[in-house]
Amino acid sequence: MNSSSPVIWWIRRDLRLCDNPALTAAAASGASVLPVYILDEQDEALGAAPKFRLGLGLEHLARELARAGSRLILRRGNALEVLQQLAVETGAGAVHWSRLYDPQAIARDTDVKQQLSAQGITAKSHGGRLLFEPWTVETKTGGMYKVYTPFWKAVRGRSVNSLLPAPAALPAPENWPASEDLSAWNMGAAMRRGADVVARYCRVGEGAALNRLGEFLEFSVDAYKERRDYPGEDATSGLSENLAWGEISPHRMWHLGRAAMERGSQGAEHFLKEIAWREFAYYLMYHSPHMLTASWRGEWQAFPWSQDITRQVLAWQRGQTGYDFIDAAMRELYVTGKMHNRARMIVASFLTKHLMTHWKIGMDWFTDTLVDWDPASNAMGWQWVAGSGPDAAPFFRVFNPSGQLEKFDSSGAYTRRWIAEGQGNAAQPALDFFDAAPLSWELSPDTPRAKPVISLKEGRDRALAAYHGARENR
Template sequence: MTSTPILYWARRDFRLGDNPALAAAAASGAPVIPVFIVDEVVESHGAAPKWRLGLGAEVFGAALEGAGARLIVRRGRALDVLRALIAETGAREVHWNRLYDPASRARDEGVKAALKAEGIAARSHAAHVLFEPWTVETGTGGFYRVYTPFWKAVRGRDPGDPLPVPKLRAPGAWPASDDLASLALGAAMNRGAEVVLPHLAVGERAAQARLDAFLENGIDAYAEARDDLARNGTSQLSENLTCGEISARTCWWAGRRAMEEGRAGAETFLKELVWRDFAHHLVHHTPHIVERNWREEWEAFPWNTDASRADVVAWQRGRTGMAIVDAAMRELYTTGRMHNRARMLVASYLTKHMLTHWKIGLDWFEDCLVDWDPASNAMGWQWSAGSGPDATPYFRVFNPETQAEKFDPHGRYRRRWVAELSANPPETALAFFEAAPRSWGMSPDDAYPARPVVDAAEGRRRALAAYESRGF
């Protein structure tokens, strides 16, 4: 055993169990110093994701204290902070779990190269997805561009067993830490934080409890219930997966056991986990997906790119006059999440009915989603817009009115979130006005828009005409 400590750099892996980087550091027998850095990547996040990451770090810090360790928090450029900690502690190794989006990769590659040049062992580990992007190849050695063959390629694979919680050895002295609260990661949330907070389940224990509840009460009906807008039919694990409070591998084996037991929705749940992997597969192989059209032919499409335009502002604030779209946008602002079916509807309405660039929607989601994930967000928006891999065809324009009839036939979802639709609106609908900025000047007493900013039928006709004029 050695007294020279190892730094474990926590990023989106706020868990003790099945944490390869933490386990590897602990297995060495050396003291382990966990560190969370509010670095250049974290600082670039939107309001809700940055706030949620801070909440996750806070709970993870408490879990580490329960295991006899601490979470050292610092603010600054990642390489500068790590160098400072190495100088302070004498550490000769740094371990972290890999991420695959362009910003994280650029940061990590720079850190690894610099540390290695200085004689520091920099070791990255696989932990964020089931199967690392470069390990899944087509028969010709390329990467997958379509989900279904990707699913078929991995559905029988073994991602390995989840790792147990490691025993952590403390250093002789802990380095100084910034106070996480003083870093104000939730500052941009303003008064919305208090409204959104009750809808969250933060930390490893909460994530496991969510998975257990889903397996007990939700997985059998999952294939059908996940599309019912008024029903709590999903696992709700997305915020925990994106912060790494539970591993995809833990969820995978839980789903596999359920499938072996004959639980009806288990395979659909596994497919959704693999869909998340597929997003990271694509962002690794084609990193431009996060900022420009995946399909080059869409670069010339005449999207509206003005985010200040009145109809875009109405979309952001849930005032389009299309009730199903408005309900979804208000759910987002009130809870930090949005039903998956609703995400497709609001994205289709923005990009097809309103002919607005998907990047405007992507940026809004990045600011508002507590479960924001750079890969899933980019793939989802480009799928809806028609500009991405395995995308919905350009001619498939979701009709929000017929979608509402199919997935919210009794209007419960719409009334739950749009106060103006009810004489006595529920607390969920009223909470939106507590979360919304006062500068928006919105009140539940406002009259609901008499007509939508874009009519469903007219929007479809306009979209198809625009696509056909461009030769799609």
């Protein structure tokens, strides 16, 4: 590589300019920087909502790069082949990227690094997606942590990399390589008529994420620990979609959250624990990649969950179970692409316990419908509730959706926001559900409210009987 050779910044889930070690390294080389996003086989396989949200993020990043005097180059195809072709076209002598940690990405990136290096092209991966690289956190005996609390105690005092400013300049090449047209990729095709609805609820881009973090730390963090479980309140950071696509770094959230804690903000430490909970999910995925496809605890492989898409499962997916907390949450998901965390636990418990349906059915539905989809958090969250995962909630802890609603939405604010039936003047979000839902569902705000798909007692008793039977057979 010589000083005139361009450097490729290979963009993945790091759609930001600040706190981006890969971009910082590319810019620090002094060479011209080529920001490149490659829609490869792995991103082609994304679910409908994540792929749609990725498209929104790329569109926004392209505008931000243009303001910085640069541009976003889009290519489609096998990542290694595209990078090799770009190196031939541009004479690029180096490629920098941010690490991903799922097994498919690791295999791809390892091959890319080996092949490019063999061709004399500098290939360098960087951190930035996680506070702590998974291989750097070990128990005293050199093993992996399997329970969150000891993991938290091990990392809470560790040094976290400092924040990085956006590069002062992104030198442009003399000649830009050709770019594909983002609109031609039709990233929202699988969303069908729901795309326009969901887009209104997305908060896209680095600037929006930074503003939201500032608002949260100024107005909401003090009450975070006490109020974060109330889905009708704006009590959480709301940054899940931005964190999923790398529009904000966990480092910035950590450093600013820690500063708030040191100023005496009551809920700031709990906010830090939630950031570390995400780290724990990635840590487990890296060390136990089978958790993405199979029960983490081997003894749960034979548990008698149904893997059929039954009428009850369809009612769950469509927000038609007849239970207000479940239906409000599933409609929130379909309208916004997100769901309050307390609600995620309740709907997961209902599916895996009351309906005795395999957690993979729910995980796959979330994989298709979440704009904040994250492979590690999604898998661990579902297995945590189902009882089959690391640091799991006991299977015999069956959330009662009616009792949970009375406890966490006694005013009915959450229910009214998302359920239109029976309301004379329904809120717009509740009506948006019927604009987003497929016509084949044949739903209308004028139709009668769905009847309960199962008695809560019947579902709970069946789940507990299956649990005790499985224990006896081990």
